[in-house]
Amino acid sequence: MSAREQSQVASDAGLSKQRVVAEALRLADREGVHGLSMRRLANALGAGAMSLYHYVASKEELLDAMIDVVFEEIELPSAEIDWQSAMRRRSVSARRVLASHPWAIGLMESRTSPGPANLRHREAVTACLRRAGFTVLMATHANWLLDSYVYGFALQEASLPFKTADELANMTEDVYLPQLPPDEFPYLNESAAALVAAGYDPAEEFIFGLDLILAALEPLRASA
Amino acid sequence: MSAREQSQVASDAGLSKQRVVAEALRLADREGVHGLSMRRLANALGAGAMSLYHYVASKEELLDAMIDVVFEEIELPSAEIDWQSAMRRRSVSARRVLASHPWAIGLMESRTSPGPANLRHREAVTACLRRAGFTVLMATHANWLLDSYVYGFALQEASLPFKTADELANMTEDVYLPQLPPDEFPYLNESAAALVAAGYDPAEEFIFGLDLILAALEPLRASA
C-alpha cells in the first residue's frame, strides 16, 4: 500500500492500541497536543486516519489512554522504606515524568475519569500513607496536599518559556526586564536579578517545597 | 443589519476588546474551552466572526487576554495585615476564582507569557513576602510552593466529576466502587467510604493544606 511506504518513521508491524497510543505520546512530546491530530498520528504510523478508529473509539479515548500511560511511567511508592523517603521518590518521579510530557498537565483538567494506572497509583500512595500511621482522614489530606503540589509545580514549570539556565538569563534580559519598569515592579526586578545570578534548577526548587511539606506532615501521623 | 438582530444575548453597544473578552469568559464558563469558537463568540455578540479580529490578533491572543482577566479577579494580598492572613486571603480567593473558571487551569500550560494583571499579582505577592521578612531566595521558594499548591488544587478540583456532596455520593456508589474491587483496592475503598460518610467540601480541604504550608513557612522568615 502506498500509505505504508509513504511515511516510515514507525516500523510496520500492524497497528495495535498500544502502538497507536505510544506514537501519540511521541507526537505530543514533539509537537504539543495542538500538533496531535488523527491524520498526523496515522501518518506517523504509516496508516490511514480512519484505521486508528479500530483501536480507539474516539480522540477523547485516545487522550484518556495517553494520560494513563503517563501515570504508568510514575514510580510507585516503595513499601520497603520509610514513608517520607517513599513519597519523596514517587513525587520526584512524578515531577520528572510530567516535565517530560508537558501536554499531560493541560489535559488533566478535562479528563474526569481516572484510568487503571491512575487508580493503581492512588491505591499505592494511600496504602503507603495508611501504613505509615496516618488516619483515613489525614491520608486524604496528605494526598490532596502532595498531589496538588506536584501537579501545580508541573503546571508552573510547563508554562515557563525556558528550559535551561542560559535561556532563563537571555529571556530575563531580553523579554522580562523590559516589561518590568523598576518603579512599578521593584520586587519582581529584585527577584529576577537574584534568579539570573544564582541560576535556576527546577528539580532543586521542587525538592525545597516537597521536603517542607513532608516535614510538616510528619507530626500528623499517629505513630502506630 | 441582520446579524445584529439575529442574536440578542448581548446588548448592542459596539464591540471592544473588553466586551469580546468578557463574553468569551461567559461562553467558556458555560460551555468549556472546547465550546468557545470564534464563530460562536461572534454570534453571542451579535457580530460576524471576522469582526472579532479587529480587537484580538488571533484566538491565541484572546485566550491570553482571558487568562489575564482571571488574574484580575483574584484578590491581591493586603499590606495591612500579617503576612499569613494576607496570603491566606489571596490564596482562598485564587482557588475560588479558578474553581469558577475551570477552563483557566487547562489553558495555563500553553500560555507562556504573563499578562499585566498576572505581573501585578506576582509583584504584590512577592512584596508581601519580602516585607514580612523573607529573603529574596526564601520569597521565591514560598512563591513557588504556594502557587503550586493553589494551581494544583484547582487542577484536581476541576477534574473532579462532581460538584456537590450529593453528586459525590451518587458517583461513588454508581461509578467508582464498581470499578474498585475491594481486594485490589482496599485503601481506596476505605477512603471512598469515609469520604461519602463525612461529606466533602473542597474549600475546607483546601484550607487544611494551605494552613499547613503557611505554618511551615513561618519559621523560615528572618523576623526583620
Next chain:
DNA sequence: TAGTACAGTGTACGAAGTACGGTGTACGAA
C-alpha cells in the same frame, strides 16, 4: 467453493481558524 470476520481505507460532511478583499457609514476638507 461459499461465507464470514476482520484490518484497513477513501470519500465526504460539518465545523474550526483565519486570509483576503470587500461594503457601508462617519467625518473632515474643499
Next chain:
DNA sequence: TTCGTACACCGTACTTCGTACACTGTACTA
C-alpha cells in the same frame, strides 16, 4: 454640497480538523 479617507465590520473561501459510512482485500471456517 461633495469628495476622500479612515474605520468598523462582514462574506467568501481555503485549509485542517474529527469522524460517519460504505467500501476493499485478505484469512479462515464450513
